[in-house]
Amino acid sequence: MNAMGPMLRRILALVVAATVFHVAPALAQEAPDALVKRVAEDVLAAIKSDPQIQAGNPARIREVIEVKLVPNFDFARITALAMGRNWRTATPEQQKRLTDEFRSLLVRTYSGAVSQYRNERIDYKPLKIGPADTDVVVRTAVIRANGPPVPMDYSMEKTPDGWKCYDVVVGGVSLVTNYRDEFNAQIQSGGIDGLIKTLADRNKGVAAK
Amino acid sequence: MIKQRVLAHAAAVALAASLVAGCAATPSRVDPFEPMNRAFFEIHDAVDIAVMRPAIQFYIDVVPQPIRQAVSNFFNNIDDLISAMNDLLQGDLDRFGNDMGRVIFNTAWGFGGFIDWASMVGIERGNQDFGLTLGKWGFDQGPYLFVPLLGPTSVRDGAGWITRLYVGPTGYINDIPLRNTIYAVGAVDLRAQYTEATRLVDTAALDRYVFIRNAYLQRRRYLLYDGKPPPEPEEKQ
Numbered sequence: 067m068n069a070m071g072p073m074l075r076r077i078l079a080l081v082v083a084a085t086v087f088h089v090a091p092a093l094a095q096e097a098p099d100a101l102v103k104r105v106a107e108d109v110l111a112a113i114k115s116d117p118q119i120q121a122g123n124p125a126r127i128r129e130v131i132e133v134k135l136v137p138n139f140d141f142a143r144i145t146a147l148a149m150g151r152n153w154r155t156a157t158p159e160q161q162k163r164l165t166d167e168f169r170s171l172l173v174r175t176y177s178g179a180v181s182q183y184r185n186e187r188i189d190y191k192p193l194k195i196g197p198a199d200t201d202v203v204v205r206t207a208v209i210r211a212n213g214p215p216v217p218m219d220y221s222m223e224k225t226p227d228g229w230k231c232y233d234v235v236v237g238g239v240s241l242v243t244n245y246r247d248e249f250n251a252q253i254q255s256g257g258i259d260g261l262i263k264t265l266a267d268r269n270k271g272v273a274a275k
Numbered sequence: 276m277i278k279q280r281v282l283a284h285a286a287a288v289a290l291a292a293s294l295v296a297g298c299a300a301t302p303s304r305v306d307p308f309e310p311m312n313r314a315f316f317e318i319h320d321a322v323d324i325a326v327m328r329p330a331i332q333f334y335i336d337v338v339p340q341p342i343r344q345a346v347s348n349f350f351n352n353i354d355d356l357i358s359a360m361n362d363l364l365q366g367d368l369d370r371f372g373n374d375m376g377r378v379i380f381n382t383a384w385g386f387g388g389f390i391d392w393a394s395m396v397g398i399e400r401g402n403q404d405f406g407l408t409l410g411k412w413g414f415d416q417g418p419y420l421f422v423p424l425l426g427p428t429s430v431r432d433g434a435g436w437i438t439r440l441y442v443g444p445t446g447y448i449n450d451i452p453l454r455n456t457i458y459a460v461g462a463v464d465l466r467a468q469y470t471e472a473t474r475l476v477d478t479a480a481l482d483r484y485v486f487i488r489n490a491y492l493q494r495r496r497y498l499l500y501d502g503k504p505p506p507e508p509e510e511k512q
Contacts, residue, residue, distance in 0.1 A: 171478075171479070172479075174478055175475060175478045175479040178474060178475065178478050179471075179475055182471060182474075212340065212344055213347075213468070214400065217502070237494060237497070238493055238494050238496070238497020238498065238502065238504065239489075239490045239493045239494055239497070240493060243489065243493060243507070244486065244489045244490055244493065245481075247485055247488075247489050248480070248481045248482055248485050248486060248489070249481075251481075251482060251485055252481055252482070261481075264481050265481070268481060273477075274477070274480045274481060274482060274483050274486075
């Protein structure tokens with residue numbers, strides 16, 4: 067009995083240690099650079115290995131983007147940032163419709179861009195991040211067979227559901243900044259409902275001016 | 276030679292006129308000439324869709340990729356020489372070494388620039404131009420301009436373009452048909468590199484004019500600060 071005591075305690079300690087080591091990584095949030103790398107490689111692999119995508123099936127590409135990429139973006143935040151001060155003047159219903167339509171437009175655009183990928187690979191820059199950081203930029207570059215690398219940076223924010231992307235900067239051109247003026251111009255000419263209609267039209271395939 | 280000079284003079288006059296007009300415009304806006312620019316954009320776009328896009332498609336379909344790459348390399352080599360000049364004007368001797376090294380290397384062993392050996396061994400392109408040099412000297416971008424056939428620019432970057440017309444090596448070619456052929460091939464090569472970007476703008480933009488303007492200005496700001504632009508004054512939420 068006396069001998070069993072320490073033995074039991076040792077086994078118990080081992081079990082506890084094993085549990086802690088197993089659970090700890092799941093409890094800790096995935097680092098933003100690790101997240102970007104995992105998701106980007108996942109999407110890239112799916113695109114390169116899917117014969118339907120290689121044949122240019124847009125629905126299939128969109129599905130891959132929806133399942134793998136979209137959950138890691140905070141579209142409400144992206145839309146709010148692109149709306150700037152106009153966001154507050156929109157009703158919750160308008161905000162929801164704006165977010166939905168803008169999300170569709172971005173998914174369509176992104177799908178169109180990555181569907182051209184064949185021999186591309188991605189270079190991930192090292193990220194300096196402190197334990198207290200809640201807002202970081204993960205820098206990457208798309209390496210192409212022909213032509214110079216394209217820098218692609220992801221602005222990431224820490225949320226209770228893990229790190230979420232709220233802006234993509236391609237070669238120095240920020241998605242959010244680029245849409246801010248576009249949104250403003252649309253709102254000035256047709257109000258927030260005008261902007262919603264323009265976004266919806268674009269998603270239905272009506273060509274831009 | 277004469278034609279080029281006339282073109283450069285005409286552009287200089289147009290720029291001077293827009294500078295004068297620019298003073299009268301509200302200083303807060305980046306695009307005081309929007310109505311004129313939009314009109315030019317419409318013309319540019321119509322020509323692009325009717326002539327350039329089919330020509331580019333033909334070029335891509337007919338000319339094999341390695342040859343298109345060699346053509347790009349040839350023109351990039353000239354751009355590298357221009358970049359080297361600007362490195363000197365900016366006092367950036369490090370980058371001057373890179374760019375000049377690239378030109379010498381690629382011209383000597385790349386059959387006059389058709390093979391880009393320098394990139395293969397990892398010597399990066401400087402990508403400097405006269406517009407950026409003016410920017411680094413402290414000149415503001417000035418009003419945004421859309422010039423038909425040339426595309427998006429600004430008073431500062433446009434002044435850079437005119438400088439380039441004067442000092443560029445093609446100015447020394449006296450065989451006019453040859454020179455014009457080089458210009459035409461150069462234009463096709465340049466436009467072909469924007470095929471993907473065009474597709475993206477066509478899907479993403481609500482108003483292509485505004486989209487291209489913003490992308491251009493953001494990109495130039497990024498290049499001016501060597502890829503590390505300070506954050507822009509945030510709009511209050």
